[in-house]
Amino acid sequence: MPSNDLRKHDRYNTAAKARIKEISNIGTFVKDLSVTGGCFICDKKTDIKNGAQHTVEIIPEKASGIGRFELVVEFKWSHDLDNSIEIGFFILESPKGKLFQRYVDYLSWFSETHRDSVL
Numbered sequence: 872m873p874s875n876d877l878r879k880h881d882r883y884n885t886a887a888k889a890r891i892k893e894i895s896n897i898g899t900f901v902k903d904l905s906v907t908g909g910c911f912i913c914d915k916k917t918d919i920k921n922g923a924q925h926t927v928e929i930i931p932e933k934a935s936g937i938g939r940f941e942l943v944v945e946f947k948w949s950h951d952l953d954n955s956i957e958i959g960f961f962i963l964e965s966p967k968g969k970l971f972q973r974y975v976d977y978l979s980w981f982s983e984t985h986r987d988s989v990l
Contacts, residue, residue: 880905883978886932893925901929902957906975908947911958919949919958927960935977940970 887901889911898914911927923946931937943964950957965971 880907881979882909883975883982885978887974888930890928890930891925892928899927904975904978906962906972908944908959908961911960912952913956913958914954916951916954916956919946919956921946921948924963929971929974931974931977935974937970937974937977940965940967940974942971 882903882905885901885904887904889899889901891897891899891911891913894917897917900912900914902910902912925944925946927942927944928939929942930939942962943966944960945963946958947961948959
């Protein structure tokens with residue numbers, strides 16, 4: 872993490888997909904994830920309201936061996952990119968907490984075991 876990053880929990884890059892239930896017809900990917908929040912990238916610009924709460928279905932990559940789960944999130948910020956948008960979020964609730972925690976543990980393990988191949 873950068874030295875000016877004040878996050879208390881590590882963020883892990885991911886290849887998961889997401890479906891924001893209240894916002895349809897946009898392809899959404901999870902850019903990074905931690906136990907408290909993360910960042911989505913949506914392939915179309917959409918009207919995002921900071922402070923809005925949404926239920927999101929997370930679809931982990933097949934290699935993780937972890938099934939789909941939902942998170943209730945609050946949008947904290949958004950940045951327009953060329954033809955897409957980044958959305959920062961805070962996790963309010965994880966109804967299937969064990970699947971979520973297993974996925975974060977998998978991402979931590981994956982980042983540690985593949986760190987040397989990236990450097």
